[in-house]
Amino acid sequence: MRLLRGKQQRDDRVVYLVASRVLEYPNPELLQSVPQLRQALSEQPDAAPQPLLGVLDxxxxxxxxVLRxxxxxxxxxxRKHALYLSYWTDGDTRRRGEVLGQFKHVYRESGFLVDTHGELPDYLPMVLEFTAIVDPVAGRELLIAYRASLELLRIALVEHSSPYADAVAAVCATLxxxxPQNRAEVMAMAGLDKPPGVEPVGLAPYGRTELPLHAVTGGSR
Structure with a gap:
């Protein structure tokens, strides 16, 4: 059912937007925006955004x-901390090329042009920004569909003692x-009995699509 309660949608969009920012490569604009991001989180009525405050700290x-x-x-x-959602479920396989095409289709169906800035369309900060700004329903469906990827990334970052784990945890908390408490539970969630494989075929190149999502973010690496 493609409906979200208004209050939940507003709260979650703040979480998605802040998470998209902090999971990008650090730049001066990000650091300058920390007070505004902190203020946006502080205005939320529940505890879901709280892990993100630690990332901002x-x-x-x-x-x-040092941040870079x-x-x-x-x-x-x-690759243990890949920010590409389909990598966790499909690895470097032929099927992943089809999956990436599905992400691009969702972006096109939104009616917006999304500039991927050379990133693959399943890049988590891009998916989060799309969900926050463009289409919260379609974007949230992507996040739910790739919940296992998010949880595997979260667990890997926790094991790495990375502050970025809290950003992914905040996103998971909205779903x-x-x-899940461990990888076995995540694999069961995804219906997988083993990690995704690797095929020595490579992916068909994905060119830049013409969509303006990242115009509001800072510079790139």
Whole structure:
């Protein structure tokens, strides 16, 4: 049923927007926006956004270059913390190319043009921003469909003692049901009996689509 209660939708969109910002590569604009992001979270009536406050504290308390190095070490140098939702469920397989096409189809169906800035369309910060700003119903359906990916990412970041774990936990807290406690529970949630495989075929290249979602974010790496 493609309906959300208005109050829940407003609250969750704040969580999704703040999470999308803090999971991006750190830049001066992000650090300058920390007070505004903190204020937006403080105005929410429940505790769901609270984990994000810890991430904002982390960002506010570190030098930009330190934050960038931490981000690269966490997300760019290890597939264990991949920010691409379909990677967790489909790995580097032929099927993943089809799945990425489904993400692009959802963006097109929204009636908006979304500039992917060279990222694959299942990039979590992009999906979160789409959900917060463009189509909260279709975006939320993507998050629910890839709940297992979010939970596996959350668990991996917790094991890494990463402050970014709280950002993913905040997103998971907006979705139905409790979060799984371990990988076995996540795999059961996804109906998988083993991790996704790898095929030496590569993915068909995904060109840049013409959609303006990231115009409101900061610079890129």
């Amino acid at each position: 982390h960002l506010a308390g570190q030098d930009l270059e 190095q931490t981000y690269v070490d966490t997300f760019d140098l290890s 139905p049901g409790r979060s």
